[in-house]
Amino acid sequence: MSLGDCAAPMALEVMIAVWGGVNTALRAQLLAWYDANARDLPWRVRPAAQAAGAKADPYRVWLSEVMLQQTTVPHATPYFLRFTARWPTVGDLAAEADGEVMAAWAGLGYYARARNLLACARAVAGEHGGIFPDTEDGLRALPGLGPYTAAAVAAIAFGRPANVVDGNVERVMARLFAVDQPLPDAKPELKRLAAGLVGNERPGDWAQALMDLGATVCRPKQPQCDRCPVAAHCAGLAGGEPETYPRRTAKAERPHRHGVAYILTRGSEVALVRRPPKGLLGGMLALPSSDWRAARWSETEAMAAAPAMADWRSVGEVEHGFTHFTLTLQLLRAEGEADGVTQGGVIWSPRRDLDGLPSVFLKAAKAGLNGLL
DNA sequence: AAGTCGTGGCC
DNA sequence: TGGCCAAGACT
Numbered sequence: 001m002s003l004g005d006c007a008a009p010m011a012l013e014v015m016i017a018v019w020g021g022v023n024t025a026l027r028a029q030l031l032a033w034y035d036a037n038a039r040d041l042p043w044r045v046r047p048a049a050q051a052a053g054a055k056a057d058p059y060r061v062w063l064s065e066v067m068l069q070q071t072t073v074p075h076a077t078p079y080f081l082r083f084t085a086r087w088p089t090v091g092d093l094a095a096e097a098d099g100e101v102m103a104a105w106a107g108l109g110y111y112a113r114a115r116n117l118l119a120c121a122r123a124v125a126g127e128h129g130g131i132f133p134d135t136e137d138g139l140r141a142l143p144g145l146g147p148y149t150a151a152a153v154a155a156i157a158f159g160r161p162a163n164v165v166d167g168n169v170e171r172v173m174a175r176l177f178a179v180d181q182p183l184p185d186a187k188p189e190l191k192r193l194a195a196g197l198v199g200n201e202r203p204g205d206w207a208q209a210l211m212d213l214g215a216t217v218c219r220p221k222q223p224q225c226d227r228c229p230v231a232a233h234c235a236g237l238a239g240g241e242p243e244t245y246p247r248r249t250a251k252a253e254r255p256h257r258h259g260v261a262y263i264l265t266r267g268s269e270v271a272l273v274r275r276p277p278k279g280l281l282g283g284m285l286a287l288p289s290s291d292w293r294a295a296r297w298s299e300t301e302a303m304a305a306a307p308a309m310a311d312w313r314s315v316g317e318v319e320h321g322f323t324h325f326t327l328t329l330q331l332l333r334a335e336g337e338a339d340g341v342t343q344g345g346v347i348w349s350p351r352r353d354l355d356g357l358p359s360v361f362l363k364a365a366k367a368g369l370n371g372l373l
Numbered sequence: 374a375a376g377t378c379g380t381g382g383c384c
Numbered sequence: 385t386g387g388c389c390a391a392g393a394c395t
Contacts (some may be wrong), residue, residue, distance in 0.1 A: 068391040075381065075390085109379030112394070146393045166391045211391060220389070221384080251388090280378065321386090323378060359380060 026233050027199050027206065033229035034209035039216070041073065042080055047205060056204065058132040058157040059090045062120075065149045065156075066113055073215070079108050090132070093118070094125035099274075102283050103356030111284055111358070115277070116144030134158040156204040163195045164207035168214025170194075174246035175218060175236035182247035190246075255325045259292040260302045261361070263333040263368040264310065269348040270365065271307065271336060272357070280322075285347065287361045289329070297330055307346070310334035315368045320360040327360065331368040 035047050043064035045056045063083060067076040082104065087093040093101070098118060105114035120143045124132055132153070133139050140150035151162035173179065173190045181189060198206065217224045225237050236242035264271035272285045288307040290297060297305070299314075306312055312332040320327045349356075354365050 065391065070378090070390055070392055071380080072382075072390050107380075109381090110392085112378065113392090116393080144393070148392060152391070164391090167389085168391065208391095215391085254387090282378090321380085323380090324376075 022233065023197055023199070026230050027197065027201070029229045030209050030213065031202060031205060034205055034212060037212065037216070038205075038208065039073075039212055042077065042084075044208070050205075056157045058134075058153065060084060061157040062090075062132060062145075062149075062153050063117075065152045066117055066144055067108065069113060069149065070110060071108065075108070079105070089130070090121050091125045091130050094121040098283070099285075099356075103285065106284065106356045107359050107362070109359075111281055113144060115283055119143040120145065132157070134160075136160055136162050152207060155207045159203055161198055161200050161203040162207070163191065163198050164210070165191045165194050166211060168211045168218075171220065171246055172210060172214045172218045175223070175242045176230065176234050178235035178239055179245065180247060182249045185249070186246065254321075255294070256328065257292040257294060257325050258296045258328050258330070260290040260297050260305060261287045261329045261331055261364045261368070262289065262307050262312070263287060263315070263331060263365060264308055264336040264346075265333070265351070265369075266336050266348060268351050270351050270354065270369075272347045272349045273307075273345055274347065281358050281360075284358050285349070285356050285361075286358065287364055288346075292327060296328070302330060302332060306332065308334070308336055310336055315370060318360075318364050318367045320363060322360075329360070329364050331364060333368050 038044070038046055040046065041064075043060045045054045060080075064076070064080055067080055067083075083093070086104070087096060096118075101118050102111070102114055105111060105117075108114075123142055124130060133142070134154070135158075136150050136154040139145050139153050140147070142150075145153070148164065148166050151164045152166075154160035155162040155164050170183065170187065170190045173193045174183075174186065177193050179186055179189060179193070183190075194210075213228070213230075217228050221243065223242050225231050225234070225242060228234065228237075231237055234242065236245050262271075271288060273288050275281050275284050275286045277283045290302065290305040303312060312334045315331045315333045317328055317330045320329065351369065354362055357365065
């Protein structure tokens with residue numbers, strides 16, 4: 001529903017009072033639903049435990065929120081468990097070597113997050129005495145904390161009544177208010193609508209309740225409206241097609257790129273390189289590779305770009321989808337002579353220890369070594 | 374402000 | 385099976 005649906009003329013004060021009452025009811029209904037249906041997640045302090053005095057650890061809240069940026073709960077969970085077991089405090093993480101943290105992040109994607117994670121941990125440890133700022137603005141100033149993550153940590157770890165808006169909340173708002181404007185243009189409007197629902201009671205639970213609702217009931221596909229605690233307020237449901245929200249503008253098609261990856265072995269070892277600190281897969285270990293361009297690489301071109309003089313043999317290719325392009329990686333393999341390496345900075349790594357590679361290179365290495373791992 | 378930046382699961 | 389998309393941030 002919207003204010004415009006009130007047909008009879010009302011004094012402004014009355015309209016505000018009625019609207020406020022609707023919001024109060026909606027908030028209470030969703031929080032009650034959360035008390036009974038909150039997911040049990042390793043970084044979460046459940047409502048019952050909070051009542052018993054347990055408090056969220058800002059380090060764990062922050063770490064989980066960064067890992068969950070554009071990442072599903074099942075994918076992030078094992079990483080969260082490994083990180084917190086290995087680095088129990090922000091100080092432990094801050095003291096770790098870059099390469100160790102990047103390798104631990106391998107496979108999780110969006111590697112700028114790992115670089116910013118370390119930068120943030122070191123800022124907190126070095127400039128804040130190991131204590132996270134407890135305000136949204138203070139958190140927002142840290143590396144890797146944008147509008148969403150700063151609001152989420154402020155609300156969940158520090159009980160600040162912040163407007164926590166992620167993809168789940170955008171979807172819930174789009175359905176609740178039947179917003180026909182498509183994403184991403186609708187983002188400011190959806191955020192404004194979400195702000196109108198934020199109250200002062202249990203800010204952290206409110207944020208998590210809204211996201212749990214989006215993840216388990218108000219799902220992208222096949223929303224479970226019959227189980228929704230706020231279905232009575234939902235204009236999208238009333239309109240009959242809640243699953244069609246949020247609208248989205250059509251995306252541009254993904255281009256295709258081609259590259260060559262070189263698998264140079266020396267006994268049981270494989271030659272790896274460290275990618276430059278910024279850009280795609282920045283700071284990560286990788287197989288040596290050519291540029292990635294629109295045209296396939298001829299055999300001659302592939303040889304000319306090789307990192308070593310060697311007897312290169314074609315061992316197939318792999319395809320990998322990135323967010324904004326698809327990559328075909330032609331694979332060349334050779335048994336290397338130590339003095340044949342023409343590119344500097346080669347890191348010889350055991351074949352059986354390639355877990356620190358991003359998925360695209362792990363896939364290429366496995367395919368190119370053809371079961372020799 | 375529009376592009377860049379990963380990955381795996383899903384239907 | 386291929387396009388869609390998930391607790392976004394940075395430039």
